[in-house]
Amino acid sequence: MTKWTIRIAFLILVMGGGILIGTLTAPGAWYAALTKPAFNPPNWIFAPVWTTLYVLIAMAGWRQYEARAHGSLMRLWWAQLLLNFLWSPAFFVLQMPWLALGVIAALWAVIALFIRGTWNWDRPSALAFIPYLAWVSFATILNLSIATLN
Numbered sequence: 001m002t003k004w005t006i007r008i009a010f011l012i013l014v015m016g017g018g019i020l021i022g023t024l025t026a027p028g029a030w031y032a033a034l035t036k037p038a039f040n041p042p043n044w045i046f047a048p049v050w051t052t053l054y055v056l057i058a059m060a061g062w063r064q065y066e067a068r069a070h071g072s073l074m075r076l077w078w079a080q081l082l083l084n085f086l087w088s089p090a091f092f093v094l095q096m097p098w099l100a101l102g103v104i105a106a107l108w109a110v111i112a113l114f115i116r117g118t119w120n121w122d123r124p125s126a127l128a129f130i131p132y133l134a135w136v137s138f139a140t141i142l143n144l145s146i147a148t149l150n
Helices: 003-024 029-033 043-068 072-093 097-118 123-149
Strands: none
Touching: 003 043, 003 072, 043 072, 043 097, 043 123, 072 097, 097 123
């Protein structure tokens, strides 16, 4: 495969997976009825934030794949994607905020490990994951707040 084929495949995988998960697990009446903290963002913010993050996640993924397709950092990349895609079903479908908190805490740890692992040899991938870590940090606090309030 050419580099461009790999890059397009990663974009399709991450963006397509995110769109599919978002569509299948869209917040409904249960979520609307929950008590939320004052810092809960408006619903319209999630699509542009996740679109940007998914492009950065895909970029880091293809960089790892092109460098070391079977290395430990690539395994961390796959782990974060799996945890990312598991959070919405845990929260919105199973309606289990405490379970979702465990998923997002694991996601946060894997993202941090990925940043640490790529920092010295692939700085662009590490930097691409910093906004992701920031957003997941915020989402973790939001998840905890919703679980506690409800």
